[in-house]
Amino acid sequence: MKQFFVRILPILFIFLTYSLSASSAKSKFEVLFIQSYTERDTWSPELIDGLAQGFEDNSIPVNITTEYLNSRFWNWHGEEELMRRFCRKASERGVDLIVVSNDEALYSLLTCADSLVTKVPIVFLGVEFPNHELMEKFPNVTGMTSKPAYDVLLEVAQTIFPNRKKVVTLAEDNVLGRKATKLLNTDWEAFVAKNPDYEIKNFDITNDPMTDILFDIQLSQTAHQSVIIAPYWGLYMPSLTKVAKSPTFTVCATGLYSGVFCTVAPNAFEDAHRAADIASKILQGATPASFPITESPYELVFDYSQLTFFNIPKERLPKGSILVDEPYMEKYGTIIILFYALIIGLLIVLIIRLFTVYRRESRRRMHAQTKLLIQNRMVSQRDEFDNVFHSIRNGVVTYDSDYRVHFINKAMLQMLELSVEVNTTNSRPYEGQLGTDILALVSNGEDILLQLLKRVNNEGVSLEIPEGAFLQNKKTGKYFPVLGDIVPIRSHGKQTGIALTVRDISKEALQKQFFNLAIEESSIYPWQFDLKERVLSFASGYVERVGLNSSTATLEEIRQKIHPEDYEATAATFWALVETNLTTARITVRLRNATHKYEWWEFRMSMLEGLNEETPYNMVGVAQSVQRFKTTEEELVLARDKALEADRLKSAFLANMSHEIRTPLNAIVGFSDLLKDIHMFSEEDVAQFIATINKNCELLLALINDILDLSRVEAGTMDFQFKQYSMPVVMQEVYDSQRLNMPPGVQLVLQIPENSEKRIVTDQVRLKQVINNLINNAAKFTTEGSITFGYLEDEPGFTTFFVEDTGMGISKENLERIFDRFFKADSFSQGAGLGLSISQTIVARLRGKMGATSELGKGTRFTVRIPDQIDHTSR
Numbered sequence: 001m002k003q004f005f006v007r008i009l010p011i012l013f014i015f016l017t018y019s020l021s022a023s024s025a026k027s028k029f030e031v032l033f034i035q036s037y038t039e040r041d042t043w044s045p046e047l048i049d050g051l052a053q054g055f056e057d058n059s060i061p062v063n064i065t066t067e068y069l070n071s072r073f074w075n076w077h078g079e080e081e082l083m084r085r086f087c088r089k090a091s092e093r094g095v096d097l098i099v100v101s102n103d104e105a106l107y108s109l110l111t112c113a114d115s116l117v118t119k120v121p122i123v124f125l126g127v128e129f130p131n132h133e134l135m136e137k138f139p140n141v142t143g144m145t146s147k148p149a150y151d152v153l154l155e156v157a158q159t160i161f162p163n164r165k166k167v168v169t170l171a172e173d174n175v176l177g178r179k180a181t182k183l184l185n186t187d188w189e190a191f192v193a194k195n196p197d198y199e200i201k202n203f204d205i206t207n208d209p210m211t212d213i214l215f216d217i218q219l220s221q222t223a224h225q226s227v228i229i230a231p232y233w234g235l236y237m238p239s240l241t242k243v244a245k246s247p248t249f250t251v252c253a254t255g256l257y258s259g260v261f262c263t264v265a266p267n268a269f270e271d272a273h274r275a276a277d278i279a280s281k282i283l284q285g286a287t288p289a290s291f292p293i294t295e296s297p298y299e300l301v302f303d304y305s306q307l308t309f310f311n312i313p314k315e316r317l318p319k320g321s322i323l324v325d326e327p328y329m330e331k332y333g334t335i336i337i338l339f340y341a342l343i344i345g346l347l348i349v350l351i352i353r354l355f356t357v358y359r360r361e362s363r364r365r366m367h368a369q370t371k372l373l374i375q376n377r378m379v380s381q382r383d384e385f386d387n388v389f390h391s392i393r394n395g396v397v398t399y400d401s402d403y404r405v406h407f408i409n410k411a412m413l414q415m416l417e418l419s420v421e422v423n424t425t426n427s428r429p430y431e432g433q434l435g436t437d438i439l440a441l442v443s444n445g446e447d448i449l450l451q452l453l454k455r456v457n458n459e460g461v462s463l464e465i466p467e468g469a470f471l472q473n474k475k476t477g478k479y480f481p482v483l484g485d486i487v488p489i490r491s492h493g494k495q496t497g498i499a500l501t502v503r504d505i506s507k508e509a510l511q512k513q514f515f516n517l518a519i520e521e522s523s524i525y526p527w528q529f530d531l532k533e534r535v536l537s538f539a540s541g542y543v544e545r546v547g548l549n550s551s552t553a554t555l556e557e558i559r560q561k562i563h564p565e566d567y568e569a570t571a572a573t574f575w576a577l578v579e580t581n582l583t584t585a586r587i588t589v590r591l592r593n594a595t596h597k598y599e600w601w602e603f604r605m606s607m608l609e610g611l612n613e614e615t616p617y618n619m620v621g622v623a624q625s626v627q628r629f630k631t632t633e634e635e636l637v638l639a640r641d642k643a644l645e646a647d648r649l650k651s652a653f654l655a656n657m658s659h660e661i662r663t664p665l666n667a668i669v670g671f672s673d674l675l676k677d678i679h680m681f682s683e684e685d686v687a688q689f690i691a692t693i694n695k696n697c698e699l700l701l702a703l704i705n706d707i708l709d710l711s712r713v714e715a716g717t718m719d720f721q722f723k724q725y726s727m728p729v730v731m732q733e734v735y736d737s738q739r740l741n742m743p744p745g746v747q748l749v750l751q752i753p754e755n756s757e758k759r760i761v762t763d764q765v766r767l768k769q770v771i772n773n774l775i776n777n778a779a780k781f782t783t784e785g786s787i788t789f790g791y792l793e794d795e796p797g798f799t800t801f802f803v804e805d806t807g808m809g810i811s812k813e814n815l816e817r818i819f820d821r822f823f824k825a826d827s828f829s830q831g832a833g834l835g836l837s838i839s840q841t842i843v844a845r846l847r848g849k850m851g852a853t854s855e856l857g858k859g860t861r862f863t864v865r866i867p868d869q870i871d872h873t874s875r
Contacts, residue, residue: 028061029096029283034086034109036071036102041254043268044068047101050269054276060283065093071104072235076175079108087114095120097279100143101272102126103176110134110141121282125275125296126266128251129179135293142288144274144296148180148251149264150187150231156262156300157227157249158195160316165198166226168217168246172234173206180231180251205236217244230255247310253301256324261306266296287631290595364402368432395471395482397435397500398489403453405430405438406497415480415504416473442479443469449500452486456498462487471502481509529605529619531578542623547594563590563598574605578619583607588626600630668693720763720845722870727758727791727799734768734789738775746782748775751790758791760799760868762846767801767866770839770850774803774862777835782807785859797868804861810854818852846870 033051035044048066055062067086071079087109090098097120100106106124109117117138124143135141157164167188171181181202192198203213217223223245230237233252241248241259248255253265278291300318304326307314314323329336395412399405408418408430416439418430430438441449443466452463465484472479484502488495525542529535536553543551546561562570566589577585584606590598605621671689678686735750742748752758771789778787785806792800810818819840843850848866 028063030090030093031055031062031064031279032086032090032093032095032098033064033066034069034083034098034100034105035066036069036100036104037254038068038070039066042256042258043253046268047272050272051099051276053269054273055280057273058277058280060276060280062283065090065095069105069108071108076108079104080112083108083112084114087112087116091116097283098122099275099279100124103129107131107134110138121279121288123275123279123282123288125271126268129176129183130293132293140288142278142291142293144266144271144278144294146266146271146296146298148183148231149298150184150229150251151191152264152298152300153229153249153251153262154187154191156264156318157229157247159318160262160312161227161247161310164225164227164246166222167198167200168226168228169200169202170205170213170217170228170230170237170240171202171232172236173204174232174234177206177232177234184229184231205234205240213240214243217246230260247306251298256301256303259306260303261310262303263301264298265301266298271296285628290597292595394484395502395504397439399435399453399498399500401457401495401497403435403450403457403498405433405435407431412502415471415502417476417478418473438474440472440474441465441469441482442472453498453500456486456488457495460488460495465502471504480504480506524622524624526620526622527603528621531616531618538623545593545625546591547596561591563592566590577605577607599625599627602626668697718842718845720766722761722763724759724761725764727760728752728756730764730768731771731790734771734775738772741776741779742787743779743783745784746779747786749786749788751788753791753793756793758793758799760866761870762866766842766846770842770864771801771803773835773839774864778803778805778807778860781805782859795865798865799868801864801866802861804859806859809856809858810852810860811856815852815854819850 031051033048035041035047037044039045048064052062052064055064069079069082074082083105095116098109098116100109100122101124103126106127109122111134118140120140122138122141122143124141125146127143127145128148130145154167157167169181169184171177188200192200201216203216205213217226217228217240226246228241228244228246228248230241230248230250230252233250233255237250237255238258241255244259247261248259249262249264250260251264253263253268256263274296281291282288300321302317302321302323304323307317307323317323390410392409393411395415396407396409397405397412398407407428412418418438435453436447436450439449440447441452448466448469452465455461456463463486465482465486467483469482470479471482481504482502483505484500486498486500489497489499525539525545527536527538527542530537534555536555536558538546538548538551538553540551542548548557559567559571570587570589573585573587576582584604587603587605589601589603591601593599602624603621604624605619607616608618608620609616671693674681674689675686681689731750731752735748739748775787775789782805787803787805789803790801792802794800819836840850843864843866846866847870848864850862850864852860852862854860
């Protein structure tokens with residue numbers, strides 16, 4: 001009964017420990033995976049498999065929900081609305097992390113304005129055109145880009161088809177299509193500089209006649225002298241590439257199996273796996289900011305059916321290329337033949353082996369009979385030998401040259417729980433049995449006992465049992481970690497056998513594992529400093545985290561890791577501990593880690609006494625990363641500053657509105673009160689009073705309109721009505737309404753291209769609002785000279801409007817903030833500082849850009865650049 005409790009208590013302890021740890025950990029993380037396209041795309045399953053495999057390899061339990069944006073069928077606003085639905089559903093599930101693939105999904109997510117985007121970490125992959133300016137606004141975003149390698153694509157096309165000197169590009173007229181075409185043209189300029197005999201022909205499948213495109217790639221005589229490059233894989237690309245008579249090259253892996261000859265793109269499975277590696281570390285506590293945005297490696301992939309169609313042998317493909325859709329027999333024919341040959345060879349070897357074993361067994365039996373006669377004479381010596389080894393606390397097994405058990409001592413029998421009791425009549429109960437039938441020495445899942453015995457027997461060398469090996473009872477299955485040696489036994493200069501000695505290190509391994517778990521979970525790493533050698537030794541986890549070359553480092557190597565601002569204080573504290581009577585010390589310092597970023601660490605150190613207090617023996621200590629505490633402190637300070645700034649802006653807004661509203665109201669009330677006694681004033685005075693009242697009414701109305709426009713902007717309810725308008729007519733209407741409002745000495749000048757008949761699709765009310773606002777601002781700060789406005793036709797598809805004055809100008813510092821809300825360069829001027837901010841918002845909704853240049857004392861020029869055509873359904 002007592003033995004039963006002794007055996008069952010460790011099992012109950014391990015079970016309780018596991019139950020407590022399992023109950024304290026989160027069962028599964030919720031991961032949202034958003035793909036830009038549909039589940040029918042070529043690499044969609046591989047992306048899902050790679051992501052799932054990556055989390056599994058990192059031992060992260062996750063529940064992955066996959067959503068498909070289907071971006072080829074939605075416009076930008078449709079994508080944003082769909083993304084907001086994804087975010088709402090994900091918020092209800094309590095999502096922990098978001099993974100997105102390709103540009104459309106990433107940018108729709110970042111611009112959808114859902115609060116979830118800033119709350120959870122986001123890892124992206126497959127982004128060809130990274131918008132670093134946008135991504136810098138989201139510190140919770142990281143991932144991998146895949147820059148389109150059009151230069152590689154051109155070189156591969158030239159290598160495989162050297163006689164095809166014409167390059168035909170098929171692109172779509174959308175944001176990504178234009179970016180891809182621009183990047184391709186840049187690489188083309190470098191390529192054609194080296195190869196001037198090449199020519200290029202660009203087609204826009206959105207706007208160019210489809211008959212012209214089909215004729216060029218399918219029916220024309222030059223189709224057999226051309227190669228097709230698709231810089232962006234859009235909705236209609238498969239329909240064109242499948243009927244083309246020219247090989248198609250693209251950087252989009254989606255094009256495979258759709259008539260594409262070659263793609264240069266990252267491996268979808270491996271790319272998703274790398275994204276899962278990053279996501280796993282983030283779910284384990286790392287911050288997205290600790291993972292810099294990296295570029296995924298690409299690979300060359302060819303379609304076997306396209307190689308067959310264009311009669312291209314596999315040998316002409318670049319080294320390292322991947323071939324897909326290759327027939328099974330074509331791909332593995334040689335291997336199948338070798339496999340059958342190998343089977344036949346193995347059968348022959350097996351027959352020879354059986355014959356050899358039979359002969360060796362016969363010789364062994366003869367040897368055993370001779371050995372038995374000798375053993376009868378050596379019984380007394382053997383008993384003494386047995387008694388000596390039974391008294392050894394380590395387990396011992398001896399083998400003869402045929403790897404059969406010669407002797408097992410009591411310690412080994414107890415370790416393996418072998419049921420035979422040792423006595424004077426049966427001191428060697430397992431003698432003569434094959435050693436590999438009784439026990440196994442397992443390392444990395446493989447029994448290596450016979451392998452090590454053979455090596456010791458053949459080479460006559462002593463071997464240490466590998467670290468992490470287990471000794472197992474083959475009958476009961478019990479196993480435990482061991483350390484020990486396998487050594488040859490020699491007599492009279494000859495090797496007569498082999499000895500295996502082991503020590504059960506179960507308790508030591510368990511304690512070491514608990515210690516390592518505590519170290520890993522707490523990010524606390526032990527270290528020591530050798531006072532004689534002047535060398536520091538660190539734990540392996542710290543070496544990997546900080547990026548040291550080995551577990552030992554010199555003081556100079558550590559100095560190079562320390563932040564320059566922290567070095568002097570750190571060195572002073574360290575050497576004070578070494579050279580004075582101090583016994584303990586604590587240092588907080590910034591160290592450059594493996595990612596070449598500085599991280600806050602706290603080092604606690606203590607001196608170990610030697611022969612006396614004046615001669616310390618060694619220095620030991622622990623290092624702990626305190627970066628998360630520093631980061632939290634910085635975030636709290638930043639949040640406090642933002643709250644103070646928001647409170648200051650609120651107070652400034654209320655004070656400014658109070659002043660701006662009170663000023664015109666005072667004038668209106670004051671002059672209205674004077675008009676009660678109208679007979680006391682002349683007609684000229686009355687007219688001046690009425691003019692002043694009207695002017696202040698207009699100022700008050702403009703201020704209220706600005707506040708209403710600001711509220712509409714904030715609520716997203718500002719209405720836009722898009723139609724086609726004549727710009728000369730619109731500008732003339734602005735001129736007629738403004739020319740009488742100019743200050744004395746200031747001339748209003750309208751300047752448009754001669755004989756211009758420019759017509760664009762826009763909202764003329766909002767456009768006039770912007771132009772009038774800029775003219776009114778110019779009139780406030782211009783006392784003499786002119787205010788010139790109009791438009792330029794300097795870029796196809798766009799119109800640039802401008803308002804230029806000869807006023808006082810704006811300083812460089814104020815120019816950077818001129819579009820901020822409530823900002824006024826001149827605090828004494830009329831207005832709330834909202835006009836330019838509202839104008840900039842209107843221009844953005846017109847799909848345009850607004851800018852300003854100025855020079856103090858010479859004047860200011862505002863420009864508004866908007867497209868000639870805009871989607872009528874846009875809000």
